[in-house]
Amino acid sequence: MRIRLSRLLAGVLLLSILAACGGATATTAPSGSGTTGGAATGEPIPLGVALAQTGNVALLGQEQVIGAKLAETYFNNKGGVNGRPIKLIFQDTAGDEAGAINAFQTLINQDKVVGIVGPTLSQQAFSADPIAEQAKVPVLGPSNTAKGIPQIGNYIARVSAPVAVVAPNALQAALEINPNIKKVAVLYAQNDAFSKSETGTFQNTVTATLKLELVTVQQFQTTDTDFTTQSTNVINVNPDLVIISGLAADGGNLVKQLRELGYTGLIIGGNGLNTANIFPVCQKFCDGIIIAQAYSFAQENAVNKAFREAYKAEQKKEPPQFSGQAFTGVQVFVEALTALDSKTKLNTLSLEQIREQLNTQILAGKYDTPLGQISFDPEGEIIQSKYYVAQIKMDETGTNGTFNFIR
Amino acid sequence: MTLTQFFQNVLNGLSIGSVYAIFALGYTLVFSILGIINFAHGSVFTLGAYFTYMLTGLAVGFNGVLATTKLPFALPFILALLVGSALAGLMGVLVERLAFRPLRDRGSDRLLSLVSSLGVAVIIVNVIQYLVGAEAYSYRSDPFGLGQPTVNFGSAERPIPVRSVQLVIFAVSMVVLIVLTLIINRTKLGKALQAVAEDTVTARLLGINTDRLILFTFFVSGFLGGMAGTLVATSQSITGPYFGIAFGLKGLAVIVLGGLGNIPGAVVGGFVIGLAEAFVPSQYVAYKEAVAFALLFLILLIRPQGLLGRVQVQKV
Numbered sequence: 169m170r171i172r173l174s175r176l177l178a179g180v181l182l183l184s185i186l187a188a189c190g191g192a193t194a195t196t197a198p199s200g201s202g203t204t205g206g207a208a209t210g211e212p213i214p215l216g217v218a219l220a221q222t223g224n225v226a227l228l229g230q231e232q233v234i235g236a237k238l239a240e241t242y243f244n245n246k247g248g249v250n251g252r253p254i255k256l257i258f259q260d261t262a263g264d265e266a267g268a269i270n271a272f273q274t275l276i277n278q279d280k281v282v283g284i285v286g287p288t289l290s291q292q293a294f295s296a297d298p299i300a301e302q303a304k305v306p307v308l309g310p311s312n313t314a315k316g317i318p319q320i321g322n323y324i325a326r327v328s329a330p331v332a333v334v335a336p337n338a339l340q341a342a343l344e345i346n347p348n349i350k351k352v353a354v355l356y357a358q359n360d361a362f363s364k365s366e367t368g369t370f371q372n373t374v375t376a377t378l379k380l381e382l383v384t385v386q387q388f389q390t391t392d393t394d395f396t397t398q399s400t401n402v403i404n405v406n407p408d409l410v411i412i413s414g415l416a417a418d419g420g421n422l423v424k425q426l427r428e429l430g431y432t433g434l435i436i437g438g439n440g441l442n443t444a445n446i447f448p449v450c451q452k453f454c455d456g457i458i459i460a461q462a463y464s465f466a467q468e469n470a471v472n473k474a475f476r477e478a479y480k481a482e483q484k485k486e487p488p489q490f491s492g493q494a495f496t497g498v499q500v501f502v503e504a505l506t507a508l509d510s511k512t513k514l515n516t517l518s519l520e521q522i523r524e525q526l527n528t529q530i531l532a533g534k535y536d537t538p539l540g541q542i543s544f545d546p547e548g549e550i551i552q553s554k555y556y557v558a559q560i561k562m563d564e565t566g567t568n569g570t571f572n573f574i575r
Numbered sequence: 576m577t578l579t580q581f582f583q584n585v586l587n588g589l590s591i592g593s594v595y596a597i598f599a600l601g602y603t604l605v606f607s608i609l610g611i612i613n614f615a616h617g618s619v620f621t622l623g624a625y626f627t628y629m630l631t632g633l634a635v636g637f638n639g640v641l642a643t644t645k646l647p648f649a650l651p652f653i654l655a656l657l658v659g660s661a662l663a664g665l666m667g668v669l670v671e672r673l674a675f676r677p678l679r680d681r682g683s684d685r686l687l688s689l690v691s692s693l694g695v696a697v698i699i700v701n702v703i704q705y706l707v708g709a710e711a712y713s714y715r716s717d718p719f720g721l722g723q724p725t726v727n728f729g730s731a732e733r734p735i736p737v738r739s740v741q742l743v744i745f746a747v748s749m750v751v752l753i754v755l756t757l758i759i760n761r762t763k764l765g766k767a768l769q770a771v772a773e774d775t776v777t778a779r780l781l782g783i784n785t786d787r788l789i790l791f792t793f794f795v796s797g798f799l800g801g802m803a804g805t806l807v808a809t810s811q812s813i814t815g816p817y818f819g820i821a822f823g824l825k826g827l828a829v830i831v832l833g834g835l836g837n838i839p840g841a842v843v844g845g846f847v848i849g850l851a852e853a854f855v856p857s858q859y860v861a862y863k864e865a866v867a868f869a870l871l872f873l874i875l876l877i878r879p880q881g882l883l884g885r886v887q888v889q890k891v
Contacts, residue, residue, distance in 0.1 A: 221709075222701075222704060222709060223709075223817065226704070226709030226815065227709060227710055227711065227815065229709075230638050230708065230709060230710065357861075358861040359861070384857070386857060386860060387858075387860060387861030388860065388861050389861055389864075391821055393811040393814060393821070394591050394594065394811065396587045396590055396591055396738070396741075396853070397584075397587055397591075397852065397853055397855070397857070397860050397863070398857075398860055400583050400587060400736070401857040401860070403736075404580070416711070417711055417814035417815060420711065420812070421811050421812065421814070424812075425738065427724075428724040428725055428738050429725055429736045429738065430725060430734065430736050445710050445711060446711075448636075448710065448711045448712050448713045448812060449711045449713065449812045449814065451713055451716050451812075452716060483637055484637075565715075565716075566716050567715075
């Protein structure tokens, strides 16, 4: 009897796990007939989405999944690809390189997708993108902002503007708030390719462009949760501005511990902190963090208004950059597929031909997206006209916050 | 290094180390009785933090199948901490039933239970993520009502700040250490536990209900794990379902360093590793774990039984 009970419990737990896995890979079906009356029917076109749904990067990945699913529903309701719906196939990359490689291989070889939106981290892109390049499958990086991503290959492009272009805007905004900034402390996660790339841009802007004094550079790891040592090291040199390049959980904890130990100056957060998911980590201490943005929910075009409304209806808050960029990634695929299908019917092409011609089409097109008007240079780098800077404002309880656009 | 910096590093080390110590106490307890490593301890630690979160009446976030649900009541933080830890203790009992007892009943190799407990750990973490999502959670700010976020151990011009919540963790790990030591050395229950640790079969022949004592050990270990999870979460927030797993490896290092199964050793080991990390020069601070493990390696070369461990005499 005892053994039977434990077996039963084990069975229940196993079922929950299977359900959990099922949940992670499930896709949303196009919902209903929509309001436009032109909902897509017919055989769906499989598009791969490889994002971090588990692991510590899931904080960012979950925001991207929401954006991608909203795009799927939105464009399928508008008629999909000339009447054929797209079907997003999600593969979890988790937070590491091996997970990203597995997800890419499954999407390319088993799920036979026409293209891939992903992965979440630049760190993952450097190891997974070459696989897609070899298989000649177009990839759009929704949040890979490190230097050198589009240069991985012909099939690799990104809708996430590189950190070198976006990040310096935050420093300009900080100097507008406090023109007396002289001493700057920089902290970065040394085990993350993106954070290393971003801190390079920040440090270069501080010393070469703005001629400010870089008083200390501290390193940490994205898996760290205790930042006592780094925080006291920073406070000892008494900086006017602290710049942090890390991810959400570590970055949030760093801000919290820095503030608790007595730092009162301005803080700039990198793109890894660019999510409302840091609010529960640093709570009231998140207040005032300055973050450069490639997306603003206030951007005024029809597609962003529709995206913002759908996002708010579902999530009860304003859409963040990661969701906006993931939406854009899916949109670029849908519109490029539509343009391609209008030239040559997709069902007359083999999968290899679709992938190859789709890649050419992506780079040739212009897209009116939630990020504004975008296009690509021949290497696959995004050409985007406008960037923004936001400052976090926490409410009095320290549980909810907003990104206020200051630039 | 100035004197102020030295004291700051010492206090930083004790504050970092107290987190390791409080994690390792429940971990080492199971080892001291059963001689096995319970890899599920990190996930029970995580669960404890989530239980407390729910019991304080806060709602689940927007991800996971339980999104936005909350309990119909809200307990004060300290009560939620105790009830949450008790629930974690029950989870510890469940872990014993699922991962350890079936193997023990069959007389399997002890190494197998290492793997089965690892399996349970992975399952628990994934169930948590399925239910409540991967986002971070934190308690209402200042749950202990400490008022100020830091205590200054230096002067006004040369401050040596330590976060108040770290002092709470330090104090609790000390109290737990004393209570556990007293129970094991001064009570009948403790004597029975020692007998089980010495030889399970003989203890059973002497009329000790070993199964019940083992369950009790897992309950206490789970209780301590859950409490540690909550306390660490007040300092660092619950950074996601993987929150406790990160402490597993470090916790293992701590109990090996202190002497496997030695309860004061877990605390000493925690502080030694914390201090080693705190004294890593600032330009190498990202590599503090490598320094901590190098220290572990060196100490084991000199004292294979750990800092406070006794040499095991193998009787033939």
